Amino acid sequence: QVQLAQSGSELKKPGASVKVSCKASGYNFGSHSINWVRQAPGQGLEWMGWINTNTGNPTYAQGFAGRFVFSLDTSVSTTYLQISSLETEDTAVYYCARDRKSIEFDYWGQGTLVTVSS
C-alpha cells in the first residue's frame, strides 16, 4: 500500500536549520511528484511547491524560495525539505503529499511539527 512516512517532530532555535524527510513506499517513486504543504498553528493549508521525482527539479511557491530547499534521494525513495535560518514564524506542521496531477494529492504524510523557539 502507498505510504509517505515523515520524520519526527523537531524543536529548533531561531537561526538554526532543519531537514524533514518523507519516505515513499508502495509505488514507483518516480511516477509522481512530491509536494510540500505548510500548516501554521490554527491556520489553513499553504502550498509550498513541489519536486519532480524523476529529474530532482524543484519548484517553489512565492515566499518559499531561498531558505526552503527541496531535494531527494532516489536510492531510498525519500524527499527532503530543508529550512535554513529558521524564524519563529516557521513554526508549523509540514506535510508531504503525492501529486496525481496538479494539486490533486491522493496520499499525504502524517506531518512533521517543526517548532522554532528560543
Added chain:
Amino acid sequence: QSVLTQPPSVSAAPGQKVTISCSGSSSNIGNNYISWYQQLPGTAPKLLIYDNSKRPSGIPDRFSGSKSGTSATLGITGLQTGDEADYYCGIWDSSLSAGVFGGGTKLTVL
C-alpha cells in the same frame, strides 16, 4: 487572504445536509479541476473529491462535488458526528502558476 474564498464555518444537525462553497476566478476554478480535502482534528488532510466531482475509492457517496463557472461546492448528506472536520478546496492557479487552497471551512455537526 486566500485566492479561493470559503465560509469560515458551517453547521447542521446529524442526518441533515450541508454545502460548502469555494469561490475563485477564471484563472483557477474557471479553467482547472478542483479538489476537496477533509482534515479531521489532529490528522493529515485526506482527498475527498477530485476533478470537481469524482470520489476516490472508499469515499462514501454522501460526499459530492460540483462546479459552476468560478465557484465550486462540496455537499455532504446524512451528516454524522464523525464528519466534524475542516474542509479545504484546492486547485492550480494558472495566473499565479501556483497551487492554492481555500482558507478552510470548519464543519460542526450539532
